[in-house]
Structure formats: structure tokens, C-alpha cells
Amino acid sequence: MRGIEVxxxxxxxxxxxxxxxxxxxxxxxxxxGLLGRNGAGKSTLLNIISNRKYPNEGYVSxxxxxxxxxxxxxxxxxxxxxxxxxxxxxxVRDAFKVTKTFYPSFDEEYALKLSEMFELNIKKKIKSLxxxxxxxxxxxxxxxxxVPYVFFDEPVLGLDAYHxxxxxxxxxxxxxxxxxxxxxxxxxxxxxxxxxxxVIIIKKGxxxxxxxxxxxxxxxxxxxGTISQVDAYxxxxxxxxxxxxxxxxxxxxSVYICGDTGSRMPEGLERSAMDxxxxxxxxxxx
Amino acid sequence: MRGIEVxxxxxxxxxxxxxxxxxxxxxxxxxxGLLGRNGAGKSTLLNIISNRKYPNEGYVSxxxxxxxxxxxxxxxxxxxxxxxxxxxxxxVRDAFKVTKTFYPSFDEEYALKLSEMFELNIKKKIKSLxxxxxxxxxxxxxxxxxVPYVFFDEPVLGLDAYHxxxxxxxxxxxxxxxxxxxxxxxxxxxxxxxxxxxVIIIKKGxxxxxxxxxxxxxxxxxxxGTISQVDAYxxxxxxxxxxxxxxxxxxxxSVYICGDTGSRMPEGLERSAMDxxxxxxxxxxx
Numbered sequence: 001m002r003g004i005e006v007x008x009x010x011x012x013x014x015x016x017x018x019x020x021x022x023x024x025x026x027x028x029x030x031x032x033g034l035l036g037r038n039g040a041g042k043s044t045l046l047n048i049i050s051n052r053k054y055p056n057e058g059y060v061s062x063x064x065x066x067x068x069x070x071x072x073x074x075x076x077x078x079x080x081x082x083x084x085x086x087x088x089x090x091x092v093r094d095a096f097k098v099t100k101t102f103y104p105s106f107d108e109e110y111a112l113k114l115s116e117m118f119e120l121n122i123k124k125k126i127k128s129l130x131x132x133x134x135x136x137x138x139x140x141x142x143x144x145x146x147v148p149y150v151f152f153d154e155p156v157l158g159l160d161a162y163h164x165x166x167x168x169x170x171x172x173x174x175x176x177x178x179x180x181x182x183x184x185x186x187x188x189x190x191x192x193x194x195x196x197x198x199v200i201i202i203k204k205g206x207x208x209x210x211x212x213x214x215x216x217x218x219x220x221x222x223x224x225g226t227i228s229q230v231d232a233y234x235x236x237x238x239x240x241x242x243x244x245x246x247x248x249x250x251x252x253x254s255v256y257i258c259g260d261t262g263s264r265m266p267e268g269l270e271r272s273a274m275d276x277x278x279x280x281x282x283x284x285x286x
Numbered sequence: 287m288r289g290i291e292v293x294x295x296x297x298x299x300x301x302x303x304x305x306x307x308x309x310x311x312x313x314x315x316x317x318x319g320l321l322g323r324n325g326a327g328k329s330t331l332l333n334i335i336s337n338r339k340y341p342n343e344g345y346v347s348x349x350x351x352x353x354x355x356x357x358x359x360x361x362x363x364x365x366x367x368x369x370x371x372x373x374x375x376x377x378v379r380d381a382f383k384v385t386k387t388f389y390p391s392f393d394e395e396y397a398l399k400l401s402e403m404f405e406l407n408i409k410k411k412i413k414s415l416x417x418x419x420x421x422x423x424x425x426x427x428x429x430x431x432x433v434p435y436v437f438f439d440e441p442v443l444g445l446d447a448y449h450x451x452x453x454x455x456x457x458x459x460x461x462x463x464x465x466x467x468x469x470x471x472x473x474x475x476x477x478x479x480x481x482x483x484x485v486i487i488i489k490k491g492x493x494x495x496x497x498x499x500x501x502x503x504x505x506x507x508x509x510x511g512t513i514s515q516v517d518a519y520x521x522x523x524x525x526x527x528x529x530x531x532x533x534x535x536x537x538x539x540s541v542y543i544c545g546d547t548g549s550r551m552p553e554g555l556e557r558s559a560m561d562x563x564x565x566x567x568x569x570x571x572x
Contacts, residue, residue, distance in 0.1 A: 037446045038418045131443075132324045157417075158443065160323045160473045162567050187446045188474070281448050 001064040002028045009058035018044040020205045029179035033196035037284050041205040042185045046151050050079040078145045080138035081153035088127040105146035114140045131158035152184045168195055189277040203284050224254040225269040238262050245282035256282045287350040288314045295344035304330040306491045315465035319482035323570050327491040328471045332437050336365040364431045366424035367439035374413040391432035400426045417444035438470045454481055475563040489570050510540040511555040524548050531568035542568045
């Protein structure tokens with residue numbers, strides 16, 4: 001079996017249960033968005049998958065083989081996050097060389113080309129880079145490493161709009177040339193909504209949604225109208241539809257709905273699409 | 287004269303000219319977006335306005351009075367940015383108390399209420415807060431300080447989508463109750479586009495745009511069609527219209543235009559609105 005399987009993983013730190021019995025699969029050649037509030041458990045999950053932290057229970061397998069302490073499995077994966085694995089005084093160009101020794105598939109020439117595109121000064125020491133350029137440095141590594149599973153934890157933290165746009169375009173270009181599995185954990189949901197195919201929403205250590213982006217968006221909507229009309233509509237909804245939130249301004253109300261609302265839409269009410277970020281905010285606000 | 291006036295300000299560091307002859311005005315009771323690439327000079331400008339850095343040339347006045355080394359003028363302003371002015375081992379609740387002694391208008395009770403809404407633990411030491419909670423801590427200060435001029439430098443860095451949404455809503459609520467001048471420097475342009483009235487775009491230390499958001503957006507558009515049609519259209523544009531960028535996909539081309547294009551739109555071409563972030567990316571990409 002190809003892909004990464006996370007099976008019944010739990011992890012706690014001191015008095016915090018970071019992950020509770022998490023099971024999910026990352027298939028080959030797909031782009032996933034891993035979405036969650038600060039502290040929801042995203043980074044812990046990524047650290048466990050890539051063997052940087054150990055679960056209290058459960059396991060991870062890569063292409064059918066248990067990943068823990070398995071060098072071959074670990075070299076199929078690459079995680080970038082705030083934990084810097086390079087000595088702080090190392091220069092960017094030396095970090096490229098070191099990466100090449102661990103990952104023979106690392107394309108040093110491409111990394112240099114990307115550095116130029118992002119105006120990343122390869123002579124600088126890693127520790128002297130700004131927040132934005134730390135992110136760029138990590139993204140250059142991840143885009144050049146050429147392994148089947150790449151995990152991006154907050155890849156656009158501190159990046160300006162032009163650099164974010166460039167990153168998304170390069171990721172898609174790379175993926176189009178040779179598909180790989182990319183898992184992107186980010187707070188900039190609306191920007192990544194067009195890049196990802198699959199959405200995983202994690203809340204307080206548990207998986208809340210694990211679905212394709214399209215099916216999530218098709219199965220949700222906003223309905224707006226006067227308070228009394230909207231309330232009447234909500235009370236008549238079929239069992240499969242769930243109201244996940246509402247906003248009231250003056251005498252008007254909007255409700256956010258997941259699931260099948262049926263086709264009936266009373267006159268005077270307006271139904272509109274929900275965007276992924278709005279849906280996320282509603283699902284994770286409590 | 288009320289408001290903040292920045293007059294012919296220049297600033298250089300070593301071999302970098304951070305600001306070149308910058309002049310602009312922040313009027314009373316308006317919300318400004320200060321937009322620029324990483325390194326464009328935004329933070330330097332804000333630090334100079336609030337007297338944390340000194341210009342090589344030019345000056346800043348607050349309500350008609352020179353701001354440099356003028357305590358009364360300085361107390362009308364509050365800047366939050368990555369430079370932390372509090373001792374690192376100070377706890378959040380003690381930082382509130384200290385702020386109150388410097389800014390008597392600081393509303394401690396409101397700061398505590400906001401801390402609860404953002405789940406900011408006021409017993410924590412400032413240095414132990416995560417990137418996101420460092421931002422939240424600074425935003426709580428800025429929203430509670432009640433001075434006429436508040437500068438937010440990257441207020442949403444590291445914040446999740448729910449907390450960003452909450453921040454924008456609280457800022458608007460605060461502003462509606464009692465208007466003040468807010469200057470928001472951010473890379474999340476599209477999110478802030480509905481919050482700001484005025485847009486200042488800074489590029490390589492110079493002011494590129496200084497205009498209301500509405501007039502900027504009304505005066506820009508995207509025109510798409512086949513390459514030959516679009517090229518013919520571009521060569522016929524009046525002098526007041528400027529093509530600021532283009533994208534080509536297959537045989538189709540989109541051009542991004544600022545200024546008055548006139549009313550003529552040849553058949554087969556499609557004209558659409560530009561959003562602020564797209565406009566920014568085009569204007570600052572080179």
C-alpha cells in the first residue's frame with residue numbers, strides 16, 4: 001500500500017492532550033490542507049509523522065512500512081517547520097550542501113534558482129534571516145528535495161503577498177511536472193483554497209473533517225434573510241443539515257449550514273456559497 | 287492642524303536607503319493600510335513617526351507640533367511592532383499595569399476582557415508566548431490604549447483565521463464607538479481591504495500610491511482575451527492608462543491596468559475588477 005497511514009495516534013504533553021486517537025491517510029500525489037486553530041495539534045501531528053516526536057499510542061506507516069526509526073521510510077518524507085535542524089551559524093548555501101548528503105534527490109541547482117527568484121541571499125547565516133526569509137529558506141529546501149511526501153508547516157509565515165503568490169505558483173508548477181504528496185498546514189486558508197484538493201480540519205486534537213475541498217464546499221452554504229424567516233427556515237431543515245453558526249445584524253440574520261438542506265428555499269431568503277475560511281471559522285470558533 | 291504630518295523624511299542604514307524623501311499625512315479618525323513588500327521601509331517609517339528611530343532628514347509633526355523628543359506629542363501615539371518594549375520576564379497582567387502608568391487613558395478592564403476573548407493567559411510571561419500570542423498581546427494593548435493615533439505593525443502575524451476575524455471585528459467596533467486614526471501595516475492585504483479607507487503603498491523607500499481604497503479600485507481593472515486582441519487593445523489605450531502587468535496562459539492574455547481606460551471595450555474582451563492584493567502584487571513585483 002502506497003501513502004502515509006496514521007493509525008490511532010494519541011499524544012499528551014504534561015496536562016494537555018495534544019492528539020486524541022487520530023487516524024488518517026495521505027494518499028500518493030495529492031495536495032492536502034491541514035487546517036486548525038493555534039494549538040489544535042497540527043504541528044504535533046506533523047512532528048509525529050516525521051518521527052521528530054513519538055506518540056503515546058498508535059503508529060505511522062509509510063508505503064505500508066512502519067515509519068518509526070526506519071531510515072528508508074523517513075527519507076521519503078521531508079518536513080519544514082519552525083524547528084530548525086541546521087546549526088544556527090550555518091550559511092544558506094552550506095545548508096543546501098548538507099541537505100544533498102541526506103537527500104540525494106535534492107536538486108541543488110534548482111534550489112539556487114529558487115533562491116534567486118526569492119532574492120534569498122545564500123551567503124547569509126540562517127540565524128540572521130528575518131521571519132519571512134526563514135520561511136523562504138525552508139520553502140526552497142522543501143521545493144527542491146524531490147521526495148514523495150513533503151510537509152509544509154506554516155510555509156508563508158511572514159511572507160509578503162508577492163512572495164506568497166510566487167510560492168503557490170512554484171508549488172503548483174512543481175506538482176504539475178511530477179506529482180508528489182504535499183501537506184500544507186496554514187492559517188491563510190482562503191489563499192490556499194485553490195491549491196489544495198483535500199481538506200483535513202483538526203480541532204482540539206481530533207479530526208473534525210477529512211474530505212475533498214469540493215465536497216466540503218458543495219455541502220455548505222449561507223442562508224440570509226429577516227430573523228423570523230431564517231429561524232422558521234432553520235426549524236424546518238431536514239435531519240442531515242446542521243447549523244454551524246450565525247450572525248445577526250439589525251433585523252437580518254445569516255446562518256451557516258453544513259449538510260444537505262434539500263432544494264426548498266422559501267421566497268425572501270437568499271442562499272449563497274460559503275468560502276473555506278468562513279466555514280473554518282464557524283466550525284472552530286467554539 | 288490635527289493629524290500626523292511626515293515631511294521629507296529620509297533614512298539610511300549602512301548601505302541601504304530605507305526611506306527616500308517621504309511625505310504624507312495621516313488625518314484624524316481614519317483607518318489607513320500601509321502596504322509594502324518585505325524590506326520596503328514600512329517598519330522604519332513607523333519607528334520614525336513614533337520617535338523610536340531618527341530620520342537623517344525631514345521631520346514628523348503631531349497635531350501641528352514637532353514630535354521629536356516631545357513627550358506630549360509622543361503620548362498621543364502608540365505603536366505595536368516586533369520590538370518588545372517590556373522586560374522579557376514581565377507577565378502580561380503586569381505589562382497592562384505598566385502601560386496604564388504611561389498612558390492614563392489605557393483601559394485595563396477592557397484589556398482583561400479582550401484577553402479572555404482571545405484566551406490570552408495574563409499570568410504568562412511575555413517571552414513565553416507563541417508568535418501568535420505575542421501578536422495578540424500587542425493587539426490587546428493597542429485596542430485598549432485609547433490614544434488618537436495607533437500604529438499596528440503586522441498585527442495578525444501568526445494568528446489563526448478565527449483570531450484574525452475577531453481582531454478585525456474588534457477594531458471596527460472600537461473605531462465605530464470612537465473614531466481614532468489606525469495605521470495597519472500588513473501582508474494580508476485582501477483581508478484588510480474591507481477595513482481600511484486609505485491605502486498607502488510604499489516601494490523601496492518611496493511612496494508609490496496614497497489614495498482612498500475606493501478610488502484605487504475604481505481606477506484599475508483586468509482585461510482578458512486572446513493575445514492578439516489584448517495586444518491591439520493595449521496599443522490603443524489613452525495616455526492616462528498604464529499597463530502594470532500581464533499574465534499569459536495558452537493563447538489567452540490578461541493585462542492589469544491602472545488609470546482611465548476610456549469606455550471603449552472591443553467585443554471579445556472581458557473587463558473585470560481587480561482586487562487590492564492582486565493590484566499590490568502587480569505594482570510591487572519588480
